Amino acid sequence: MLALAATLSAQSKVERVKVHGRSLEGNLAGDSPDRDVSIYLPPAYQSDPARRFPVLYMLHGFTDDDARWFGLHKHWINLHTVLDQALAAGSRQMIVVMPNAFTAFQGSMYSRSVTTGDWETFVSRELVAFVDSRYRTLPDRAGRGLAGHSMGGYGALRLAMKHPEVFSAIYLISPCCLAPQLSRRSAAAAEAVRTPADLVSADFLTKAMLASAAAWSPNPNNPPFFLDLPYKGGEPRPEILAKWAANAPLSMIDQYIPDLRRLTAIAFDAGRDDTAIAATIRTLDAILSAYAIEHTYETYDGDHVNRVAARIGAKVMPFFSRHLSFPH
Numbered sequence: 474m475l476a477l478a479a480t481l482s483a484q485s486k487v488e489r490v491k492v493h494g495r496s497l498e499g500n501l502a503g504d505s506p507d508r509d510v511s512i513y514l515p516p517a518y519q520s521d522p523a524r525r526f527p528v529l530y531m532l533h534g535f536t537d538d539d540a541r542w543f544g545l546h547k548h549w550i551n552l553h554t555v556l557d558q559a560l561a562a563g564s565r566q567m568i569v570v571m572p573n574a575f576t577a578f579q580g581s582m583y584s585r586s587v588t589t590g591d592w593e594t595f596v597s598r599e600l601v602a603f604v605d606s607r608y609r610t611l612p613d614r615a616g617r618g619l620a621g622h623s624m625g626g627y628g629a630l631r632l633a634m635k636h637p638e639v640f641s642a643i644y645l646i647s648p649c650c651l652a653p654q655l656s657r658r659s660a661a662a663a664e665a666v667r668t669p670a671d672l673v674s675a676d677f678l679t680k681a682m683l684a685s686a687a688a689w690s691p692n693p694n695n696p697p698f699f700l701d702l703p704y705k706g707g708e709p710r711p712e713i714l715a716k717w718a719a720n721a722p723l724s725m726i727d728q729y730i731p732d733l734r735r736l737t738a739i740a741f742d743a744g745r746d747d748t749a750i751a752a753t754i755r756t757l758d759a760i761l762s763a764y765a766i767e768h769t770y771e772t773y774d775g776d777h778v779n780r781v782a783a784r785i786g787a788k789v790m791p792f793f794s795r796h797l798s799f800p801h
Contacts, residue, residue, distance in 0.1 A: 483520035485560075487543055487553050488512045492572070492603045497590035501699040502577040502687065504590065509573040510600065511539040513556055515566035518609070525609045527616035527797040528568045530596065530640070532625030535580035535649070535681060539571040550782045559790035565799055567618075570604055572596060574628075578672070578698075579680050582650070582688035583621075583628025584720060588699040589687050596628070597636040615737075615798035620644040620789055622781055626741070627651065630722050637735035642796040644789050645741035647777055651753040652724070653703075653717045654681070660704035668697070686713075689720040723756055730764050738796035739768040742784065744775030 489511050497506035517524055531552070533542050544551035556569055574581040574592060581592040605612040619640040621629035626648025633643045662679040663686070666672050672683060686700040690713045693699055703713045718724045726733075733739065739761070743751045751772050758770040769792075773780065 483516040485516050485553070485557055486514050486519070488514065489539070489543075489545075490607075492600055494590070494595040494599050496594035496599060497592070500586075500590035501588045501691070501693060502590075504576050506590070508595070509539060510603075511543045511552075511571045511573075512604070512608070513543075513553060513569040514608075515556075515560060515568065517566045518568070522609075525611050525616075525800050526566060526568045527611050527618065527793070527799060528570055528604060528608075529618040529620060529793050529797070530600070531569055531571045532583060532596070532619070532621030532628045533571060533574065534621075534623030534625050535684065536575075536677070537580075537622075538575040539573045542571060549778050550785075552782075552785070555782050555785050556790070559786040562786065563794075564786075564790035565794040565797075567793065567797065568604070568608060568610060570600070572600055574624075576684070576687075577669070578684035578687045580624050580684045582624060582684060582720075583631060584688040586688045586691040587693055588691035589684075592628075593632060593635065597632050597639050601639060611798055611800065613798075614639055614641045616641075618642045618644070618793045618797050620646060620793075621648070622646040623649045623777065627722065631720075633736060634722070634726070634729035634732050637732045641736060641798075642738040642793060643736060643740070644792050645754070646781060646784065646789065647743045647747055647750050648741060648754065649750060650685070651722045651750075651757060653714070653721050654685070654749075655703060655714070655717070656682070657704055657707055660702055661707060663702055664705070666698075672698075685717065690716045723753065723760070726757075726760055730766070733761070733764075733766055738792070739766065740770070740788075740792050741768070742771040742773060742788065744777060744780060745772045746774075746776040750777070 541548040626645035627650040659678040659682045663682040690701045
């Protein structure tokens with residue numbers, strides 16, 4: 474206990490670095506392939522220079538970025554503080570990495586698209602390689618966890634299903650978009666967006682419709698936004714709806730059951746007042762149960778954001794403390 478107290482008396486720190494993504498080069502939205510990345514280094518990283526650490530990759534949600542999550546701008550969470558408090562409460566020390574996935578559409582969906590770039594490869598390959606080359610990590614899947622909130626929860630499930638050789642354990646925090654989120658009203662509003670200024674001033678659901686289309690139904694021949702919407706003039710477009718369904722985890726999960734079985738631990742939760750998301754994670758729970766895939770699932774008294782910081786400290790960090798590999 475004295476050793477732990479001495480270790481925690483050293484200060485944690487957050488470095489914000491630039492990581493170049495070759496997979497993001499040439500995206501039609503014009504976003505820079507040089508991405509900000511916030512990296513939390515726990516106290517022992519400074520006090521014990523021979524020690525290596527597991528890495529938790531944390532993905533933020535739609536309209537968010539790493540700067541907001543790490544307290545550079547006032548927000549509903551300060552992850553640096555949350556992580557420090559979790560360690561003080563007994564969670565094990567790990568590096569935590571969050572890339573800035575804020576795009577021209579205010580979110581990448583952590584997907585692969587000529588319009589927004591190949592975020593799947595950037596996170597699962599290029600970012601992991603950068604972190605392993607620059608920091609004292611445990612550079613194998615047993616030492617890598619993946620978590621995310623909202624759009625980040627979607628990304629965490631998507632990336633883990635496709636890259637179980639990279640990540641070993643996942644925690645989905647109020648994951649959005651497990652099933653296609655479709656609204657004729659939002660589609661009509663999205664159709665009316667003609668300029669970047671229109672996009673900036675659009676409401677949240679309209680922005681989400683456009684960001685989803687940029688990620689899942691890109692069209693290099695349809696400027697200025699290079700995407701196809703799932704409705705046109707109020708009428709559904711079956712060929713576009715099919716593309717959206719193909720990117721929905723609850724639609725594609727059956728093809729990835731062998732990959733999900735390779736994960737050492739799976740957990741997800743949502744606030745009960747986050748009604749639509751709470752419903753989709755109940756479905757996810759039922760699917761994983763039907764395939765006898767061990768997992769932890771919980772709904773709690775809360776909404777989409779109001780208890781997320783506390784849940785990261787009380788649930789997410791202890792989860793990875795149990796399921797990631799640590800040096801002996």
